[in-house]
Amino acid sequence: VDFGIHRNLLCSASSWFKDVLTEGSAEVKEGVICLPDDSLEILEFFNLWIYTNSLNDPDTGKPPSAWTLLLDIYLWAGYRGVPRLQNVTIDVIQAQLAPGEGIPLLIVDRIYNATPRPIKLRSLAAVSFLRVPGGFFNTFVAYGDQTGDGYKVTLATEMLPPREFLYDVILLQKEKLDALGATSDPLLDFERCYFHVHPDVETCLTVDQ
Ligand SMILES: [Zn+2]
Numbered sequence: 001v002d003f004g005i006h007r008n009l010l011c012s013a014s015s016w017f018k019d020v021l022t023e024g025s026a027e028v029k030e031g032v033i034c035l036p037d038d039s040l041e042i043l044e045f046f047n048l049w050i051y052t053n054s055l056n057d058p059d060t061g062k063p064p065s066a067w068t069l070l071l072d073i074y075l076w077a078g079y080r081g082v083p084r085l086q087n088v089t090i091d092v093i094q095a096q097l098a099p100g101e102g103i104p105l106l107i108v109d110r111i112y113n114a115t116p117r118p119i120k121l122r123s124l125a126a127v128s129f130l131r132v133p134g135g136f137f138n139t140f141v142a143y144g145d146q147t148g149d150g151y152k153v154t155l156a157t158e159m160l161p162p163r164e165f166l167y168d169v170i171l172l173q174k175e176k177l178d179a180l181g182a183t184s185d186p187l188l189d190f191e192r193c194y195f196h197v198h199p200d201v202e203t204c205l206t207v208d209q
Pocket of ligand 1: 192193194196197198203204205206
């Protein structure tokens with residue numbers, strides 16, 4: 001499949017294409033770039049975007065909605081040096097998140113395993129996780145253990161979220177708390193007894209002394 005895209009358009013949209021067109025082989029300088037490993041579907045979206053500044057289907061007026069496709073477009077745009085396509089794609093991703101919906105964990109996993117690291121998409125994934133009702137533990141099942149002195153957290157999915165993702169989520173929570181101006185010592189939010197171990201006795205023997 002051949003795509004005829006104007007050279008100036010290509011060079012202004014993509015640092016990668018600009019480099020290839022100026023420093024490539026004679027054939028490339030003539031204006032022919034072969035991309036045998038790039039997905040045809042993604043190249044079609046790139047071609048659509050470069051002429052319409054949008055990912056909307058000309059017939060339906062709607063952008064693609066499949067998570068994996070949107071992620072693939074975003075990663076391709078990063079790989080090929082097309083930041084404006086990345087921005088359009090991340091806007092589509094953001095717009096299609098329903099209220100209270102986070103980016104699915106399977107997609108989060110792919111985002112965190114992608115190279116080069118899609119930093120902004122990681123941020124969006126971590127923030128989207130924060131808006132899920134129930135907060136941090138919604139994706140997990142947290143339940144009180146009525147007989148013991150604590151609670152257990154069990155994964156609701158079989159997949160463990162990437163460690164860096166959990167770290168980002170925690171950092172964001174912390175930033176949010178700091179922005180709210182929480183000045184008290186978090187340690188003071190807990191009763192001293194919260195950190196005690198009471199295996200046999202019902203009441204605390206040290207707090208009231
Ligand atoms: Zn105690």
